[in-house]
Amino acid sequence: MAETQPTEQRQDHERDRHGDQAREAAVEAALGKLDLDAKARLLGGRNMWALHALPEIGLRSLVMSDGPIGVRGVRWTADDPSVALPSPTALAATWDQDLARRAGALLAQEARRKGVHVLLAPTVNLHRSPLGGRHFEAYSEDPFLTGVIGTGYVRGVQSGGVGTTVKHFVANDAETDRFTVDNKVPSRALRELYLAPFEAIVANAHPWGIMTAYNQVNGVTMTEHRHLVGEILRGEWGFDGYNVSDWMAARSTTGDIEGGLDVAMPGPRTVYGEPLAAAVRAGEVAEETVDAAVRNVLRLAARVGILEGAEPVVAPRDLPTGIDGDALAREIARRAFVLVRNENRALPLGPDGTGAGAGTVALIGAAARDARILGGGSATVFPAHVVSPLDGLTAALPEGALTYAVGADPSDELAAADKGFALRAICRDATGAVLGEGNLPSGHVQWIGDDLPEGVTHETLAGVDVVGTFTPRESGEHVFGTSGLGAFTLTIGGETLYDGVQGMGSASDPFEAFFGSPVERGRVSLTAGEPVEITLRHPLTKDFEAPLQGVVFSLVHLGPRRDPDELIAEAVGAARAADTAVVVVGTTERVESEGFDRRGLRLPGRQDDLVRAVAAANPNTVVVVNSGSPVELPWRDDVAAVLLSWFPGQEGGAALADVLLGAEEPGGRLPTTWGDLAAAPVTDVTPAEGELAYAEGVFIGYRAWEKAGATPSYAFGHGLGYTDWTYESLTVEGTTATIRVRNTGDRAGREVVQVYLAPAAGDPDRPARWLAGFAGAAAAPGETAEVTVELPRRAFETWDEGTASWTYRSGTYEVQAGRSVADRRLTETLIA
Template identity: 40%
Template sequence: MTHDPIESLLDQMTLQEQVALLSGADFWTTVPVPRLNVPAVKVSDGPNGARGGIFKDGPSTACFPVGIALAATWNPDLVQQAGAALGQEALLKGARVLLAPTVNLQRTVFNGRNFECHSEDPWLSSELAVAYVRGVQSQGVAATIKHFVGNESEYQRMTMSSDIPERALRELYLLPFERAVKEAGVWAVMTSYNRLDGTFAADHRRLVTQVLREEWGFDGLVMTDWFAGHDTVQSVQAGTDLEMPGPARERGDKLVQAVNEGRLSAQAVRDCARRVLRLMQRVGSFQDPVIPAERADDLPAHRALIRELGAQGCVLLKNECRTLPLEKTPGARVALIGQAARVPQIMGGGSATVNAHYRIAPIDALRAQWPQASFTHSVGADIHRWVPVLHAPVTFEYFDSPDLAGPVVQVQQVDSTEQMWTEHRPEGVTGQHFSARARLDYVAQQSGCYQFSLISAGRSRAFINGQLAVDAWSGWSRGETYFTFGCDEVVHARDLQAGQRCQITIEYSSATPEPIPLRALRFGAHRVLGEPDIAAAVQAASDADLAVVFAGLNAEWDNEGLDRNSLELPQRQNDLIARVAAANPRTVVVLQTGSPVTLPWLDAVPAVLQAWYPGQECGNSIADVLLGAAEPGGRLTQTWPLRESDSVAFGQPLNYPGQDGHVRYDEGLFIGYRHYQQRGLQTLFPFGHGLSYTEFEYGPLRGLPSRFKAGDSITVEVPVRNTGRRAGQAVVQLYVQDEACSVARPPRELKGFAKLQLEAGESCLVRLTLTMRAFAFFDDRRAAWVAEAGRFQLQAGVSVDQIMAAATVELEEDWIEPA
């Protein structure tokens, strides 16, 4: 009989060595055991790139489209290619574990992390999760599906209890995790920050052991989110293997003591250690234990893939009079308007942030692809949430004290007024806390009102010409920035004349009233854009043959750690678009957001393209679609409400954002399109919506039996023909409706889809197979999946509101499958 090498290792380990495996060594690596040749393993964020071991300004890496943009492709094959590429990127950073994908559902429209997630629909989200995981793990890199479970908002996420009815939990929120385990064989799972029904996710034995491991058969590693470990004994008993980051806080000596005192069995520790070792084995760390230096290889194949992903994720929301694609008329005068035309918005904020190899701006890509046109650019309106940082020379002096006392231990020249100290303290700092003084000169380029601001994880204050102007020092408290470890923004405004110089001194201390795990400083300075800027943009549009307005949000609004407070475009963007459209009827709007926004000017513009945050090839992907080099291949994965007051849980504080530490999912199954259809609410754009540059014809459903037995699978055929004059992409969406049921069910639910590319005049027969789970609901009384005998309608459409063909099948007897 062959002896398992992992069991042999465990037999040789002391309790202390086994315990050491259950916490990180530092921010990104696990603990090695040199005595037994047990290696360390490096992990890396995140869903749209492999950042590596330096949170800010480390070696550059490829930046892929964000989660909602990947999902908007409705293309699992392409997403699997993206996953494989991200696995390769992780290896370039010396990482064997990628902390991705994020598959929490878009329960509300306000979640600040909606951009990072796939969809409001569990089937779509799970299909893409399976593809993503398969891609990553094809490279020998572990995917880490997250956040398990119930992290559907950022408000008080570290403590909030998501109180989710069992049926909704099973049918909606757990489905992407379940399918990633059963179908993709995911190697790692990350627990969420929040509590579920009062128990922290990392301590939740029913979820981690009973559901994830025993019901689904998961044999991989479960890790905490960063700083999300709360209980030494409960987390190990729950089956959570790895506490991150290190060094140990709730484990280490505390865990050894718990075993020695009999509060926890040594077997429970061994079980967790076994799973850590198994992960090392799966990712090849025993065979190749060296963690190599990080590389910043800019791979041409990844460039091309990111560009294709960006275009396939672009959703054409509106296109009257065939405004798009644009004709590249020689000599055309084109007014590009909006900050995002020149400053590419490539990703959201938070742990998904990477230092991209490069950023292609739309203005540069359009000029390259349409050299015969004459382009102008006007900013028009601001889009920021916080006063923008400066990219200018800054001198930092560091002190080995919390109060700028003593000698300067290091002097550093940087080119940005935002600095983060997460993994390392500045050189020369030996104590627990440090302080810094930064100096720079700021010259007003134009006369106007200027804002200066501070945000800091730590205390900070800024002096302008020797006078205290911005105070985030006295009365500092945690707010919603820097993963909730930073204070809220403090802003100072003053009028300046063109050419006026300001000498700015910024002081920072890492000492805070309560301990925080990271240190950061952000100083902003900016002239507030106003009426003259909008007027200049309107005039430019009036003088042009065509106006293209780039509008939306940025990584400050679509950001980890804080939710949005409105669906309106920020600053004066709505006013800008309305006035530009009035000045030039040929106005195209390119939106870049990570979730829905309201569009009060929609009737006034002929074309709107949603481009999301498409990664480093941003400008090229958008230009490809605008100019017709690529099809707008995207379809919406989240419903856009007509009014924010129509959205799920709006005006119900207990349901969102939560009260007294609890957020109740009282809507149950009825989130997303299920909510709008149940209530008969008109939407701005329905789930699945997206236009093409060509036309398609859909035939009746074929191949269906009139009746089927419990346990059968059904394959439905949908004929599709491209009746237009150019190649295009179609997405066939298959919905199921239970005509009569003993429990409440949504009017229709997505249970299958297919994306296809057809040349002009080409036909295709789409085949979609439905298993019994497609017809079933979760019966929480029987703890089983149940499909009741009766009639089901199968509906093929191009969105949830636009059904092109339907047919009815009948299930002859009940089907029951225990969970």
């Protein structure tokens, strides 16, 4: 495993195990005091995020919260902000397990601050197809890299006394029909790819929880999958944590409990509780089966310190504290940025980091001003502040050195009312009386479970009014609308634009329907700087109950649409007048989000046209790509530099200034292959008659690109720093590879040394090569660094479908060390 501290890992594991005997005794004593009804009640959610407390055994309510880049807490609201770290793809791009551990420790600190005991993260599904809509929330196309980063993350969170829930077990690699799809995965691919990260994390990080997915695998829904959960996860791997359903995935009382599902979420309406107790009394379920699930939940409670008489795994005196969230978010972001192109050393602009030598810079792009820092859906958190690229460069460059132009908006779709809006939500009962109110950072109302404003309950809430003012940044025709289901009355400046009902339409995913497609309701001509009153009334009815207990709808807005050619012309003028043009392009929430897959990999809107035009005007054009997963870059050979920033978190703009101006080097390497959709070997994410065949077997990602003989835009593992590296030597003794590299550039830097294993004679049944290890090396100019990479036994094994067992594949292998899967510098032979 890469960049680990073997001694530290053993100490963490021993600390986790220390006291287990005492905790088990406390668990058994508590279990023995519970009657059937109490046990069944414990296994079903009390509400959206918590389990029932059982005072009779000294058990407090266990609280869970979504991650993975922040900790939302029990209220999905900006009134309870959270640090927002860079996206999981960004974290994986650091290729640094210790940095992932530090990220986890910070999130544990955030969780404790919010009273959260379990973080619903990390996501370790794979990038099987580039069209997966939620790939920004997963790490990589490679199971080994995913397992390494996931292990660091889990160890970090749990070092802070907070549990993790590794998800989504298993093969939840796309969003289309995710509630019902039956993924047909060959057993070899299942073992070597999709189960592999979970297995590695269970073995090396001992997670306290796992989440089973919505989908079926080979005919059995995952919440009922006794073979994968009971026989493999618990039996073969020895997992002893709790197993919770994805939210609303549990659908069968007997099927789920017999299949090994411990907790059905969310509550209060679940297939457990009273239905489970009734099933036991009817003889359909053995009480011993319920006891096993309760035991797992009590063990988790003991570990996090909410079961009386049980010492937590991490004593309060050992909890990490004082971690600077802003500083760590900034560090992860710059370490994650991947410089995939840098012709004639276009970057950095100012080598000393002060901006003094950067000259004049034209910053271009809507995403430079209104940064997209995270992906949509359940990964959303609300940071206390956001540093956009415009903010970061304005602060870093000398006065007068920076100009800004929009250039081309990536979307002509309405989005949640944001800049210029000052809004609050007023909650009313059936008589119209005010129950309470809350501030809104945008026009998006999303109150899930107990997220409601103080004094408001779902039982008394009959309607919500979004009220406030809008002060336009631009004069012209503004478009307003709504998203969500139900009745709406929208009034702007005293004029009613809409009074009607919005239905389900064609949406098949209930989350997509309720998080909803925005619909235009009217247009109003407004003047920049002149505020206007706004009201959106939304009475609640039983006709449109949300799939989760909650209130979800939005006031949406689109500013004046200027002629795209005119905007591009303005950007070209700014670029021509500057020494360097920095163009920020990216995706939108309608392109990458939970609940749907992508239809293509092109940048939305006229952004490609914008880049081409700016590059033609200024040869020193740098493009920053603000997306969580791959997009096509048809202009990549026409620009001086391309920097991938992923979704960079709340400090992304500050980190970008650090990297562009040379205070820090971009440290990232690609965790997934970037290429054009037409050439991508695996693209199918749409089920046929309810089934999605993983017909490619073990050939996904770079494995598939090499098998197809296709050349991607940028290969797995690729990334440039601000210095040069020479690979001087590779020695292999047994299964230990030692690599020496020299920094031949003019500044200090860090290299990610990657080691691939390849059958010397080739084997059509196996990939041409696969990642077997990696390590980080740091050196000053002219100095050497030596790293050691242990090649794990599993790198030499394949799953034998005939014997249903792992087979060690002896023979001659090439051990290949280099900078990416396509840039292998040194080779040695190993006989296994």
